[in-house]
Amino acid sequence: MNALLLFADGKAQDLSIFSPASPPAESIRDLSILIFVITGLIFLIVEGVLVYCLVRFRQGAKSPTEPAQVYGSRPIEIAWTAAPLLIVTIVALVSARTLWDVTADPPKPQGGDRTLFVTVIGRQWWWEYHYDSYDGRPLGFVTANELHIPASEDGKPRPVFLMLKSADVYHSFWVPRLAGKTALIPGRTNSMWLQTSEPGIFLGQCAEYCGTQHANMLIRVNVDSPLEFERWLVEQAKPAAEQPAVNKDRDVFLAQSCVNCHRVRGTAAAGSYAPDLTHLMSRQTLGSGMIPNDPDGKNLRAWIADPQTVKPGCLMPAFGLSNEQLSSIVRYLRTLH
Numbered sequence: 001m002n003a004l005l006l007f008a009d010g011k012a013q014d015l016s017i018f019s020p021a022s023p024p025a026e027s028i029r030d031l032s033i034l035i036f037v038i039t040g041l042i043f044l045i046v047e048g049v050l051v052y053c054l055v056r057f058r059q060g061a062k063s064p065t066e067p068a069q070v071y072g073s074r075p076i077e078i079a080w081t082a083a084p085l086l087i088v089t090i091v092a093l094v095s096a097r098t099l100w101d102v103t104a105d106p107p108k109p110q111g112g113d114r115t116l117f118v119t120v121i122g123r124q125w126w127w128e129y130h131y132d133s134y135d136g137r138p139l140g141f142v143t144a145n146e147l148h149i150p151a152s153e154d155g156k157p158r159p160v161f162l163m164l165k166s167a168d169v170y171h172s173f174w175v176p177r178l179a180g181k182t183a184l185i186p187g188r189t190n191s192m193w194l195q196t197s198e199p200g201i202f203l204g205q206c207a208e209y210c211g212t213q214h215a216n217m218l219i220r221v222n223v224d225s226p227l228e229f230e231r232w233l234v235e236q237a238k239p240a241a242e243q244p245a246v247n248k249d250r251d252v253f254l255a256q257s258c259v260n261c262h263r264v265r266g267t268a269a270a271g272s273y274a275p276d277l278t279h280l281m282s283r284q285t286l287g288s289g290m291i292p293n294d295p296d297g298k299n300l301r302a303w304i305a306d307p308q309t310v311k312p313g314c315l316m317p318a319f320g321l322s323n324e325q326l327s328s329i330v331r332y333l334r335t336l337h
């Protein structure tokens with residue numbers, strides 16, 4: 001079973017583009033159905049004529065000579081040039097309109113701007129989210145892999161506008177029930193938007209081959225009620241939980257090379273190359289959606305002990321830590337709620 005589906009149940013397991021929960025996903029579903037209908041009709045007509053001819057004009061062994069041959073027909077030539085041209089034009093126009101719908105700015109809600117702006121950075125093989133602003137207020141914190149967004153409630157739309165960038169290679173952000181795939185290309189900024197009134201978890205994944213662990217570059221979107229989302233924003237904006245001045249576990253963590261890549265806001269760990277760990281324990285999974293971030297810390301320990309056994313090829317090496325160091329680091333990280 002796909003790791004993507006392991007830690008989800010019910011509706012979250014639904015990855016079908018035919019059950020959209022967001023206007024861009026609806027546009028894409030509608031376009032898909034239209035294309036299926038058009039191509040289905042063409043298939044039926046072509047195969048129908050073929051089968052009809054096979055049956056109707058079959059001579060069998062009765063006639064040893066060839067039937068009369070027909071060379072050229074202007075009306076037929078015109079018909080089979082004009083008809084495909086017309087169909088292709090219609091398909092191109094409808095596709096262009098859908099493309100416009102899914103990439104344009106989110107619709108401005110009436111009476112206030114409840115838009116959430118997030119910059120998504122694709123990295124081998126995880127996602128970095130910069131929360132830029134919400135409802136006109138600047139935010140400015142960074143988190144990883146699990147995107148939280150507010151649900152539209154009481155007829156008040158809460159659109160989410162994503163700016164997509166890449167730190168290394170070509171990736172593609174895809175949560176099928178919320179929006180179509182959008183590429184993250186080095187040196188370029190793409191944009192997409194989504195909006196849903198359905199709270200819960202929506203799963204997705206990187207949809208462009210980007211190296212060894214492309215298949216485990218998973219996305220979790222948590223759609224929170226507006227109230228829950230506000231609470232989450234307040235928690236995430238805080239620096240790491242206060243620690244006593246003397247804290248052996250924290251000091252063990254800060255003494256290791258973890259701090260060169262990871263950031264824990266409010267401490268000396270200020271790396272920006274790997275996921276921000278300031279609120280690590282508020283996430284449900286580790287390794288970009290691969291394994292549950294279990295409350296007793298077993299998976300966290302296994303991950304730090306040797307990331308390469310969990311996610312072979314990932315950019316975090318094993319540091320050959322002693323059991324004691326490992327326990328200290330896990331204990332410290334588990335305080336990061």
Ligand code: CUA
Pocket residue numbers: 122123125170171172206207208209210211214215217
């Ligand atoms: Cu990132 Cu595939």
